Each structure stands twice: as structure tokens, then as C-alpha cells.
């Protein structure tokens with residue numbers, strides 16, 4: 831069994847290096863993650879704009895913004911975006927792989943395409 835131990839020397843966000851990485855920062859307000867998240871959301875919702883509180887509210891499974899008509903589709907997209915950012919972040923922390931927003935967006939669109947087509951196949 832391989833044990834990997836990471837030492838976090840500072841509570842500062844490793845991506846933007848401007849804020850303490852609390853839960854809100856991790857999930858929604860980090861400027862680096864936010865830029866990626868907004869870019870990805872704009873692919874699927876080009877006519878809508880989002881603020882960090884929209885994302886925090888949605889993650890807490892509170893009502894989605896009223897402009898979102900298909901909640902299942904929105905949660906599929908949002909959770910895929912969150913997962914891709916999460917994965918890229920830990921690849922950065924543990925494997926020193928740079929965070930490349932275009933690559934993250936490509937991963938988002940590939941996975942969302944598969945997930946939404948599966949939902950359509952299942953009649954959702």
C-alpha cells in the first residue's frame with residue numbers, strides 16, 4: 831500500500847493565492863475556479879449570467895435560479911464542472927500538473943455530452 835502525505839503549509843488558496851481556502855472559496859468564489867466555471871456554464875447557458883451565490887445555493891440543493899428551467903440538466907452540467915475543476919485542482923496539488931482552463935473545458939464538454947445523451951436515451 832502506498833501512502834501519500836501532503837503537507838499544506840498555508841490555508842491560502844494554491845490557485846489564486848489571494849484568499850484563505852474556506853468552503854465557499856473552494857466551491858464557488860475562487861477567481862481561478864470561477865473563471866473556468868463561468869466559461870463552462872456559458873457554453874450551456876449563453877444567455878444567462880451567474881454569481882457565486884447561485885452556485886453555492888445550487889450545491890446546497892436549494893432552489894436553482896428561476897431562469898433555469900431544466901433542473902436535472904443544470905445539475906448534470908454543474909456537477910460535471912465541479913468534478914472537472916476538483917480533479918484538475920488535485921492533479922495540480924499532488925502531481926504539479928498545471929491548471930489549464932481550455933483542457934478542463936474540453937473535459938467538461940466531453941463528459942456533459944455523454945451524460946446528457948445517456949439521459950436522453952433513458953427518456954429523461
Ligand SMILES: [Zn+2]
Pocket residue numbers: 843844845846847848849855859860861862863
Ligand atoms: Zn482561490
